[in-house]
Amino acid sequence: MRHRKAGRKLGRTWEHRKALMKNMARSLVEHERIRTTEAKAKELSIFADKLITMALQDTLHARRQAFTVLGSHHSVKKLFDEIGPRFKEVPGGYTRVVKFGIPRVGDSAPMALIEFTRLSDKFAETAGSEAATPEATEEA
Numbered sequence: 362m363r364h365r366k367a368g369r370k371l372g373r374t375w376e377h378r379k380a381l382m383k384n385m386a387r388s389l390v391e392h393e394r395i396r397t398t399e400a401k402a403k404e405l406s407i408f409a410d411k412l413i414t415m416a417l418q419d420t421l422h423a424r425r426q427a428f429t430v431l432g433s434h435h436s437v438k439k440l441f442d443e444i445g446p447r448f449k450e451v452p453g454g455y456t457r458v459v460k461f462g463i464p465r466v467g468d469s470a471p472m473a474l475i476e477f478t479r480l481s482d483k484f485a486e487t488a489g490s491e492a493a494t495p496e497a498t499e500e501a
Contacts, residue, residue, distance in 0.1 A: 390436045394476035402473040406456045413455040416445030447479040
C-alpha cells in the first residue's frame with residue numbers, strides 16, 4: 362500500500378530523482394521557464410515553490426539552504442535578488458504549468474512548460490508584443 366507516500370517516483374531511484382529535481386530547479390531559476398514532461402513539471406512546481414518561499418525570507422540561513430539545493434552562487438543570487446522580490450505580495454502559487462497539446466515525438470510523452478507566474482521584463486515584453494499585434498491588425 363502507498364499510504365502517506367507523497368510525490369512521484371518518475372521511474373528513478375531516490376538519488377537520481379533528487380539530482381534531477383536539483384538540476385531542473387537550477388535551470389528554472391536561470392531561464393525562468395523550461396519545457397519538460399508533465400509529471401516532471403508538476404513535481405518541480407512543488408520544489409520551486411519551496412525555493413521561492415525561502416527567497417521571501419531572505420536570511421543567511423535561507424540562502425545557505427537554497428545553495429544546498431541549487432549548488433550555484435549565481436543561481437542563489439538571482440533567486441534572492443531578482444525572482445524573490447517579485448513575489449513579496451503574493452501568498453502562494455509562484456509557478457504555473459502549461460500543458461502542450463502535442464506530445465513528444467520520440468515516445469509520445471505529454472509535454473508541459475513550467476514558468477514563474479510573475480515573469481521578468483524580457484518575457485513580459487515578448488508577451489506584450491504578441492498580444493499587441495493581433496489588436497493592431499483588427500483595428501486597422
